[in-house]
Amino acid sequence: MKKERPLIILNETILPGERKTIYMEIAKLHTATKLKIPIIIERSKIDGPTVLFSAGIHGDEINGVEIVRSIIVQKINRPARGTIISIPVINIFSFVNQTREFPDGRDLNRVFPGTKKGSLASQFAFHLLKDIIPHIDYAVDFHAGGASRFNAPQIRIAPQNEELKNLAAIFNAPFTLYSKNIAGSFRNACEKLNVKMLLFEGGKSLDINDDIAQEGINGAKRLLEYLNMLSPKHKVQPIENPTIYISKSSWIRAKRSGLFHDYNKIGCYVKKGVVLGSITDPFGKFEQKVKAPNDGYIINANHSPIVYQGDAIYHISNELLQNDEERSEN
Structure with a gap:
């Protein structure tokens, strides 16, 4: 060599x-x-x-x-x-x-x-x-x-x-x-x-x-x-689920300011209308549900306890590559 x-x-x-x-x-x-x-x-x-x-x-x-x-x-x-x-x-x-x-x-x-x-x-x-x-x-x-x-x-x-x-x-x-x-x-x-x-x-x-x-x-x-560079001493985890390719995604933004409650959907595939979290005021006057605008994967979630109107709170996929979309549903 x-x-x-x-x-x-x-x-x-x-x-x-x-x-x-x-x-x-x-x-x-x-x-x-x-x-x-x-x-x-x-x-x-x-x-x-x-x-x-x-x-x-x-x-x-x-x-x-x-x-x-x-x-x-x-x-x-x-x-x-x-x-x-x-x-x-x-x-x-x-x-x-x-x-x-x-x-x-x-x-x-x-x-x-x-x-x-x-x-x-x-x-x-x-x-x-x-x-x-x-x-x-x-x-x-x-x-x-x-x-x-x-x-x-x-x-x-x-x-x-x-x-x-x-x-x-x-x-x-x-x-x-x-x-x-x-x-x-x-x-x-x-x-x-x-x-x-x-x-x-x-x-x-x-x-x-x-x-x-x-x-x-x-x-x-x-x-x-x-790349044939890994030492034989190290074991590689077998691939159980191939990576999901996302070609388009968008941000869901807060419609109101307030206390933000995330319902822990990060990484999950959700259907349109599923409640992802809620925004409340500190005084118990209102609670607004945050719903998924489309089917997709939640790839980012805001973990801040307080959000302002217009803040990005969720990142959701809205288009997968066709072959990968089929694979993700199996």
């Missing part, structure tokens, strides 16, 4: 068969404290692809961090061939403060590809793409729902990309959503550099959910097995 060549990242050389943690340092805290982003690299002696597992682009999405941490702790990131690079916390500045945005107020996931002399977030995006991504073949970027919104475990891919659809089927999250790449996003920037990226969403911000984490871990193992 062909042996791997030396890998050089951030002026650090990682030899075939070597494991090393290197650090990216773009800026210090305002206290002059150094803030280094650990990049954990595991290489096989055998030639193969390079896979990136990353999380924490938004510093409050801790569930993604937990997934990558678990991949490292369970030694899933030790490849039978090729290289696995793990970055549990990309946006360590915001992780320290448990916030979504960079200290400069910008969303890191909207400033790619960044610039060398721009804002702090822009500089960080620039160096991530310049120093890390050129070495990557495949990537899974782990996220969670923001603003108290809980995402059912799902993979998001750009439409009309058969290779990503195949990878999503292999990862096999309960749902796969077709969503266009957003300008300035990490996913969009990676696609332009020919990196095959799956974006995983699951759980909510400032929370760790073990079931969601396990879905991410299982998917990562399936992907590595497909």
Whole structure:
């Protein structure tokens, strides 16, 4: 078998068969404290692809961090061939403060590809793409729902990309959503550099959910097995229910402000008219039922106890790919 060549990242050389943690340092805290982003690299002696597992682009999405941490702790990131690079916390500045945005107020996931002399977030995006991504073949970027919104475990891919659809089927999250790449996003920037990226969403911000984490871990193992990179020491959970592809979805918004009671339909297939939750006032004057506007899967639910009129409270599928719709009803 062909042996791997030396890998050089951030002026650090990682030899075939070597494991090393290197650090990216773009800026210090305002206290002059150094803030280094650990990049954990595991290489096989055998030639193969390079896979990136990353999380924490938004510093409050801790569930993604937990997934990558678990991949490292369970030694899933030790490849039978090729290289696995793990970055549990990309946006360590915001992780320290448990916030979504960079200290400069910008969303890191909207400033790619960044610039060398721009804002702090822009500089960080620039160096991530310049120093890390050129070495990557495949990537899974782990996220969670923001603003108290809980995402059912799902993979998001750009439409009309058969290779990503195949990878999503292999990862096999309960749902796969077709969503266009957003300008300035990490996913969009990676696609332009020919990196095959799956974006995983699951759980909510400032929370760790073990079931969601396990879905991410299982998917990562399936992907590595497909690439012949998974160590024989690790077992892959058999696929019982293939992922459900969702081509269109919409948000259900609150018609009134008040206390919100969710009836826990996340991940379920519901029929039109089913009551998903209710909105009440604090004084016992009214109760308004929130009903499903159409048949579909509930793929996101707002877990905030208080909502305002117009707030997004449920995300429901309203169109499945035909073959997947037939399969989901069996």
